[in-house]
Amino acid sequence: xxxxxxxxxxxxxxxxxxxxxxxxxxxxxxxxxxxxxxxxxxxxxxxxxxxxxxxxxxxxxxxxxxxxxxxxxxxxxxxxxxxxxxxxxxxxxxxxxxxxxxxx
Amino acid sequence: xxxxxxxxxxxxxxxxxxxxxxxxxxxxxxxxxxxxxxxxxxxxxxxxxxxxxxxxxxxxxxxxxxxxxxxxxxxxxxxxxxxxxxxxxxxxxxxxxxxxxxxxxxxxxxxxxxxxxxxxxxxxxxxxxxxxxxxxxxxxxxxxxxxxxxxxxxxxxxxxxxxxxxxxxxxxxxxxxxxxxxxxxxxxxxxxxxxxxxxxxxxxxxxxxxxxxxxxxxxx
Numbered sequence: 001x002x003x004x005x006x007x008x009x010x011x012x013x014x015x016x017x018x019x020x021x022x023x024x025x026x027x028x029x030x031x032x033x034x035x036x037x038x039x040x041x042x043x044x045x046x047x048x049x050x051x052x053x054x055x056x057x058x059x060x061x062x063x064x065x066x067x068x069x070x071x072x073x074x075x076x077x078x079x080x081x082x083x084x085x086x087x088x089x090x091x092x093x094x095x096x097x098x099x100x101x102x103x104x
Numbered sequence: 105x106x107x108x109x110x111x112x113x114x115x116x117x118x119x120x121x122x123x124x125x126x127x128x129x130x131x132x133x134x135x136x137x138x139x140x141x142x143x144x145x146x147x148x149x150x151x152x153x154x155x156x157x158x159x160x161x162x163x164x165x166x167x168x169x170x171x172x173x174x175x176x177x178x179x180x181x182x183x184x185x186x187x188x189x190x191x192x193x194x195x196x197x198x199x200x201x202x203x204x205x206x207x208x209x210x211x212x213x214x215x216x217x218x219x220x221x222x223x224x225x226x227x228x229x230x231x232x233x234x235x236x237x238x239x240x241x242x243x244x245x246x247x248x249x250x251x252x253x254x255x256x257x258x259x260x261x262x263x264x265x266x267x268x269x270x271x272x273x274x275x276x277x278x279x280x281x282x283x284x285x286x287x288x289x290x291x292x293x294x295x296x297x298x299x300x301x302x303x304x305x306x307x308x309x310x311x312x313x314x315x316x317x318x319x320x321x322x323x324x
Contacts, residue, residue: 007172008145011162012152014176015183019155020208022190023199029191034322039192041318043216044287045294046185047277049314050157050213051270052295057302071267072274079278085120089127092271096264 067103071096114222114231121214122238124272125156129243131265132159133250139167143251150247154240155212156269158182161307178307185312189216196220196228210236217276286321293317 029035055072057063074095078088129150136146141163149159158179165175190211196219199207210232219232280287294314301310 003172004141004145004166007162007166007176008149008153010176011149011158011179011183014180015153015155015158015186016209018180018183019186019190019211020205022187022192023194023197023204023208023211025191025194027194035191036195037322038318039188040220041287041290041321042185042188042315043192043213043220044277044280044290045314045317046188046311047213047217047273048291048294049298049311051273051277052299053302053311054266054270054273056299060307061303062299065266067264068267068270071264072270075267075271075274079275085117085275086123088275089124089268089271092267093127093264096267097262098264100262100264 067096067099070099110223110227111230114218114227115234117218117221118231118234118236119238121218121235121272121276122242124268125214125239126242126246127265128156128268128272129246130250130253131268132156132163132243133247133252134254135160135167135250136163136247137251137254139163141166141251143248146251147244147248150244153179153183154209154243155183155186156243157213157311160269165307174306178309181309181312182307185213185315186211188315189213192216193219193232196225197232207236210240212239213273214239214276217273221276221279290317290321293320 051072055065055068058065071092071094075088075092078091083091132150133143133146136149136159137143141149146163149162153159153162161182162175162179165178166172190208193211193216197207215232215235218235219228222228222231277291281291294317297317298310298314301313305313
């Protein structure tokens with residue numbers, strides 16, 4: 001139980017330090033064109049990777065969840081129709097919930 | 105006038121993201137308690153670690169019976185992308201001194217994505233701080249709600265909440281994917297790398313490996 005608290009403390013401190021070190025890095029690091037382009041492109045790759053991992057993996061293995069995929073499909077349709085942000089998310093969650101209820 | 109419009113659009117984006125992420129906070133609170141964390145432990149993570157993917161990864165590993173060192177390492181590996189976001193945001197936010205210490209806590213996926221989607225620096229700053237405030241309040245309140253109400257809520261999957269995270273990331277990526285074929289290629293490559301790496305690496309590492317796709321695009 002105490003061990004868990006220590007792990008949590010390490011995660012909290014570490015996560016904050018990681019955020020701060022990027023923000024507090026010397027100005028000249030970012031002035032380098034290679035670094036600034038890297039920093040500009042990285043969020044796109046990482047967010048796409050997060051989508052992939054959260055959508056199509058489970059416990060360290062590839063996994064396909066039809067209901068969740070249908071939900072993300074609904075989000076794509078909503079985005080193509082230029083729906084507002086919250087409508088996009090509501091559509092995704094609703095379609096996933098309904099698909100899951102029907103598919104069991 | 106145009107600047108004011110951009111700023112209000114940025115503030116609207118931020119509030120929308122805050123509400124949306126609030127939904128996944130319920131999912132985190134529920135996941136944490138299901139994994140065997142106490143309600144205070146779930147809340148401390150949301151208050152102090154405040155980076156969703158790391159928190160989910162930590163709770164997931166603890167719940168799966170993984171050891172605490174692996175759980176913490178996975179969370180920190182995932183949190184490392186905030187360092188890269190911080191590098192990028194330092195340029196946009198231009199903060200100094202004590203303000204920098206507080207701002208640092210807000211450097212996460214959602215704030216960075218909203219800020220970078222704005223057409224000018226003033227709107228980017230408005231977007232960043234609105235998103236930070238909205239997500240911080242929403243995420244912490246709903247973590248508490250989800251943790252306390254886990255038994256009442258049952259399985260968050262029944263409500264389709266597991267798709268909210270990916271849908272959020274897709275919605276904030278969308279404008280950039282629409283505008284550039286190179287970024288679409290980069291996104292597809294990043295996702296493919298993460299999926300291919302998943303069976304072979306501990307949680308958190310595959311997402312970081314996706315940064316390799318950035319190197320490929322830059323060397324083209």
